[in-house]
């Protein structure tokens with residue numbers, strides 16, 4: 001293995017500590033409300049981790065757990081309450097929502113100033129216009145950028161002018177990641193399931209971001225030697241070697257193969273996933289500071 005393995009857990013812990021310090025220094029108690037509809041096991045794990053991190057930061061943290069049968073009107077009524085609640089600065093509705101609920105309507109109902117996921121069209125538009133200082137930026141791409149900056153620092157490289165290829169065009173990761181990389185003067189390609197000769201497109205990348213949700217799809221020979229590989233995937237796969245019925249987490253990148261070729265790579269677990277939660281804390285602090293008319297502290 002030759003690649004530098006980026007320790008997302010360490011960077012995330014340091015970020016969370018800085019967020020907690022900054023909130024204390026400003027005399028703020030940011031409030032985060034996390035809403036979970038239904039009982040998807042992965043969502044339960046993520047929501048639990050978000051609430052724990054908020055408490056660790058000294059935030060006011062509330063979780064609303066609603067049954068799978070919740071109607072769109074009921075969910076919208078809860079969001080309306082949270083929008084009006086002055087103790088709540090950040091609202092996160094965990095996705096995916098049950099099929100009977102129109103996710104886009106729900107996301108559009110959140111006050112853009114409290115939209116700590118950065119999924120509201122107002123925040124999407126601000127990010128697309130390059131107005132990052134007034135937007136809230138989606139947490140996973142924002143955390144990926146911090147790890148990418150760290151990789152550049154450790155490898156002595158500049159992002160400016162590099163070829164970046166993102167595999168995946170989701171609203172949560174692929175598209176906002178493209179905006180962030182473009183703002184940093186990368187030449188950005190968004191590839192996806194219909195891209196012709198995906199391995200060849202990926203192999204052109206100085207920065208390769210995998211966000212497709214397919215376990216170990218990106219192979220070692222898709223990676224340009226020395227490239228920085230950011231693996232956003234979190235996939236649970238069977239692990240019979242650990243015993244019957246056991247599972248393990250893998251990314252969208254075949255880690256061992258890619259790490260032999262890449263200059264730097266994020267592991268799964270312990271990479272981008274931890275950063276997502278840290279950036280949620282940072283966004284909640286930003287929202288709380290702006291609500292008080294203060295400049296958002298940089299963490």
Ligand code: GUN
Nearest residue numbers: 092093094095096117139
């Ligand atoms: N589901 C998977 N990723 C996310 C995320 O970043 N935010 C929310 N709300 N739901 C998700």
